[in-house]
Amino acid sequence: MPKKQYIVSKEQVSTLLELIRTKRVAIPEIQRPFVWQTTQVRDLIDSLYRSYPVGYIIIWKNSEARLKSAAETSTPDVIIDGQQRITSLQAALLGELVLNSNYKKVPIKIAFNPVEEKFETCTPAIEKNTLWIPDISVLFNGTKNALVLFREYMKNNADKGLDEDVIFDNINSLASISSSEIGTITLDEGLDIEIVAEIFKRINSKGTALDQYDFVMSKIASKEAYDGVNIRKTIDYFCHLVKNRDDFNILKQDTDFSETNAFKALSWVAKASIDVYSPSYKDIIRVAFTHKFGRGKLNDLVMLLSGRNFEKKTWDEEISQSSFKLFQDGVNNVINQTNFERFTMILQSLGFIDSTLLPANTAVDFAYGLYLYLKAIGKEEVFAEKYVQKWLIMSVLTERYSSSPETKIDEDIRKIREKGIETCLQEAEQSYLSTNYWDFALPGNLDTARASSSLPKLYWAVLCKDKTRGFLSKDRTVYDMIRRRGDIHHLYPRAYLKRNNYKQVAYNQFANFVYLETPLNIKIGDREPIVYLKEIIDHLGTEEMRLSGIKTLEDLKSNLRECDIPEMILEGTVDNYDEFLKERRKLMAAHIKRYWESL
Numbered sequence: 001m002p003k004k005q006y007i008v009s010k011e012q013v014s015t016l017l018e019l020i021r022t023k024r025v026a027i028p029e030i031q032r033p034f035v036w037q038t039t040q041v042r043d044l045i046d047s048l049y050r051s052y053p054v055g056y057i058i059i060w061k062n063s064e065a066r067l068k069s070a071a072e073t074s075t076p077d078v079i080i081d082g083q084q085r086i087t088s089l090q091a092a093l094l095g096e097l098v099l100n101s102n103y104k105k106v107p108i109k110i111a112f113n114p115v116e117e118k119f120e121t122c123t124p125a126i127e128k129n130t131l132w133i134p135d136i137s138v139l140f141n142g143t144k145n146a147l148v149l150f151r152e153y154m155k156n157n158a159d160k161g162l163d164e165d166v167i168f169d170n171i172n173s174l175a176s177i178s179s180s181e182i183g184t185i186t187l188d189e190g191l192d193i194e195i196v197a198e199i200f201k202r203i204n205s206k207g208t209a210l211d212q213y214d215f216v217m218s219k220i221a222s223k224e225a226y227d228g229v230n231i232r233k234t235i236d237y238f239c240h241l242v243k244n245r246d247d248f249n250i251l252k253q254d255t256d257f258s259e260t261n262a263f264k265a266l267s268w269v270a271k272a273s274i275d276v277y278s279p280s281y282k283d284i285i286r287v288a289f290t291h292k293f294g295r296g297k298l299n300d301l302v303m304l305l306s307g308r309n310f311e312k313k314t315w316d317e318e319i320s321q322s323s324f325k326l327f328q329d330g331v332n333n334v335i336n337q338t339n340f341e342r343f344t345m346i347l348q349s350l351g352f353i354d355s356t357l358l359p360a361n362t363a364v365d366f367a368y369g370l371y372l373y374l375k376a377i378g379k380e381e382v383f384a385e386k387y388v389q390k391w392l393i394m395s396v397l398t399e400r401y402s403s404s405p406e407t408k409i410d411e412d413i414r415k416i417r418e419k420g421i422e423t424c425l426q427e428a429e430q431s432y433l434s435t436n437y438w439d440f441a442l443p444g445n446l447d448t449a450r451a452s453s454s455l456p457k458l459y460w461a462v463l464c465k466d467k468t469r470g471f472l473s474k475d476r477t478v479y480d481m482i483r484r485r486g487d488i489h490h491l492y493p494r495a496y497l498k499r500n501n502y503k504q505v506a507y508n509q510f511a512n513f514v515y516l517e518t519p520l521n522i523k524i525g526d527r528e529p530i531v532y533l534k535e536i537i538d539h540l541g542t543e544e545m546r547l548s549g550i551k552t553l554e555d556l557k558s559n560l561r562e563c564d565i566p567e568m569i570l571e572g573t574v575d576n577y578d579e580f581l582k583e584r585r586k587l588m589a590a591h592i593k594r595y596w597e598s599l
Helices: 013-021 038-049 083-094 124-128 146-156 164-179 193-203 212-221 228-243 245-251 261-271 281-293 298-305 317-335 337-349 361-376 381-398 405-419 421-432 435-445 454-465 478-483 494-499 518-524 529-538 553-562 567-571 574-598
Strands: 006-012 056-060 077-081 110-113 118-121 181-187 488-490 513-515
Touching: 006 013, 013 083, 013 164, 013 181, 038 083, 038 110, 038 118, 038 164, 077 083, 077 212, 146 164, 212 228, 212 281, 212 298, 228 245, 228 261, 228 281, 228 317, 245 261, 261 317, 281 298, 281 317, 281 361, 281 405, 298 317, 317 337, 317 361, 337 361, 337 381, 361 381, 361 405, 381 421, 381 454, 381 574, 405 421, 435 574, 454 478, 454 513, 454 574, 478 513, 488 518, 494 574, 529 553, 529 567, 553 567, 567 574
Parallel strands: 056 181
Antiparallel strands: 006 181, 056 077, 110 118, 488 513
């Protein structure tokens, strides 16, 4: 029979809050804003008042318990689900502040009407209405007891003919919320994160998957002794500032953190212009872990931060301490201005001039981790940039991290550290980028209606790097068009293909897309290529075709070659649409190959 992996029990609200107050159970400080609406807080309090179920709080037991007694343990057990509910209780019952969407700490006041037994978010109107107790926290934070509150309430409503027994009972029922029970599920300390995620999914009523990265953030912040709170704040604040630079002064209100070196290290973001790589907290974790630890599996990071000795299969406090230090160094490397800006330049030099062109985050994150690793082992900047460029593009071409990414990252970083990047890249190129790949596999992979997938994005980046002109444009480049957000249109117009019974998956084939200026696209309308291109040719160089600017047939054909468009489009009708797509994919693949060979 399998070993039982969790314990189900119940705890009183007062007990849970006391465990958190004494730091035996941790709700990691949430520097991202509190996501619940005040109405959800109100409903939670109402449910507890009426003894309705409010779901389970899931706690992962602390592995240090194996090393120390409960009194000596400096790291608490970690709440991995229920943070919003517990934070709501702290705000509503104890009067503690929460962080709102503007990164300001604000109260959440829940009011109670003991006549109607009704809860509401406190408003100015409710605050003036003596039938309401405007802030129930006075009953739970030691300000007043139930008897004092009852007497005050009756005095304020002496002229309303209220039933004293009813009011007394309802205020006592309100006070009894502190003894209401909430279900807790305590998970065994030795579980792998994958098993924790599966247990979470099965016992969560909504079947919601546990995000492993959120758990890692919780694990980090629970270890105050090793600066875990500041590590988490560094990650959260950096990711927020990348997207919201104007909030820098708001974040400075965190006076404890704003005095640290970590805050100073990320302050450069407030004046930076970041429009290519805007990492999330998941990306920061992945990059820091990969390049500093030489591993890729998140479960390994959790175990190391917990003090796991993989060789002896024991828990070791020194490993926990050194792992936190190593991870903090990794985070600092990721957010370092020089490192970040140089990596961004690498992306831009590849043609990824805009965040909309970036391939899957996993591939980009590995490339950044690889760049930091190569720098750490003393490789010259030119060397590091070259191999990071090639590894990233190889990863996109082969969709290297699209399946089982953690396993593949773990395998790749270990091999690179063992054999060197030159050998590993050569082996990958020989294995995956053969002549057969360029001539057959890549054109086949471009047979897609998903213009947002990695290969189409790479193709646009190729055109940006080469400063390729837009379709039928004299001098406006794809680079220019992407910079101003838009102008993707169909070579064979969508309406034309729909009239001829083509479905969306066919008329939205990636090989049917080009960057084309909107005014010219409007002029083309829904006509077949043979018709609109004949009109363009008939008026080359005349005032009537001033929208295009192309003046000669030779320049028109040159433009087609630049855009990887076969000349058969000059005779384009619905009858040759499928053959056109096939031929264009070959030209696109050949263009990508030339790009690869130029790196």
